[in-house]
Amino acid sequence: MTIEESQAKGLWSRLRVLLGVRDSRHGFSEVDELGIRIPPARLRFDVAGTNDLKWFLEGGRLGLGTLVSTLEKEKLDLTSFDSVLDFGCGCGRVLRHLSDHSETRLHGTDISRKGIAWADRYLNFAEFGTNKLKPPTRYRPDSFDFIFAFSVFTHLSHDLQKSWMKELRRILRPKGYLLITVHGTHYRNKIPDELKGEFDNGKLVVTGIHQNGSNHCAAFHPEHYVREHMAKESGFETLQHAPRAALGNPEQDVYLMQSI
Numbered sequence: 419m420t421i422e423e424s425q426a427k428g429l430w431s432r433l434r435v436l437l438g439v440r441d442s443r444h445g446f447s448e449v450d451e452l453g454i455r456i457p458p459a460r461l462r463f464d465v466a467g468t469n470d471l472k473w474f475l476e477g478g479r480l481g482l483g484t485l486v487s488t489l490e491k492e493k494l495d496l497t498s499f500d501s502v503l504d505f506g507c508g509c510g511r512v513l514r515h516l517s518d519h520s521e522t523r524l525h526g527t528d529i530s531r532k533g534i535a536w537a538d539r540y541l542n543f544a545e546f547g548t549n550k551l552k553p554p555t556r557y558r559p560d561s562f563d564f565i566f567a568f569s570v571f572t573h574l575s576h577d578l579q580k581s582w583m584k585e586l587r588r589i590l591r592p593k594g595y596l597l598i599t600v601h602g603t604h605y606r607n608k609i610p611d612e613l614k615g616e617f618d619n620g621k622l623v624v625t626g627i628h629q630n631g632s633n634h635c636a637a638f639h640p641e642h643y644v645r646e647h648m649a650k651e652s653g654f655e656t657l658q659h660a661p662r663a664a665l666g667n668p669e670q671d672v673y674l675m676q677s678i
């Protein structure tokens with residue numbers, strides 16, 4: 419290392435301390451290339467199923483890409499929405515990539531108090547709050563133009579699937595859009611053998627139900643169930659079903675719906 423490099427490194431270290439940005443090697447958080455704080459490993463694990471920092475950032479970016487490309491197919495633009503909710507946002511893995519969307523009111527909600535406390539502290543371009551495992555949320559009817567839920571219905575029991583769809587319908591304005599991702603046919607091999615027949619008959623399969631809402635509870639969604647029992651029964655029209663298209667939550671299916 420040259421003297422100049424060494425001086426620059428020393429200066430950067432002092433600056434980081436002054437700015438309160440501490441080094442991950444010493445167990446503290448760092449920032450990404452936009453200067454946005456990175457959550458601790460445990461919170462990253464809760465949303466991404468791995469501590470891997472590179473995937474946390476890349477997966478969040480890919481999640482945003484999935485939103486943009488899905489909306490584009492309907493000639494919609496994320497920036498044209500006044501109010502957007504990330505349902506089940508955790509520590510804001512996807513929302514952090516929307517920091518420059520200043521025209522849109524961004525909201526995030528989750529059952530994870532720790533994830534929300536972190537997001538509320540460091541992602542100050544959005545509003546965060548917690549909700550309980552069961553509906554309702556604290557939002558008024560018709561609050562949002564667009565709601566997305568990446569890999570949230572994948573962790574809910576049978577009864578909560580429909581009650582949350584109805585709640586999201588309540589807080590979405592008429593003709594608003596909902597994007598969800600689920601374990602579709604690609605995940606059939608993860609279903610216990612004795613339950614595969616249920617899935618093949620168009621029924622929802624849920625395992626680990628006693629850990630409802632956590633990553634240990636896994637729901638598997640046949641297309642028939644999503645279209646007929648989640649969308650139609652809750653007042654939605656299904657606009658798109660894209661198998662394995664959730665790039666930030668590989669390889670989940672993406673559904674885009676519109677409230678009727």
Ligand SMILES: C[S@@+](CC[C@H](N)C(=O)[O-])C[C@H]1O[C@@H](n2cnc3c(N)ncnc32)[C@H](O)[C@@H]1O
Nearest residue numbers: 465506507508511528529530551568569570631
């Ligand atoms: C696999 S993580 C995905 C997190 C985030 N959507 C993402 O893709 O980075 C599932 C998230 O759903 C949240 N969750 C589970 N049940 C929920 C519920 N009833 N209401 C809100 N969030 C819930 C969990 O706390 C967790 O943050």
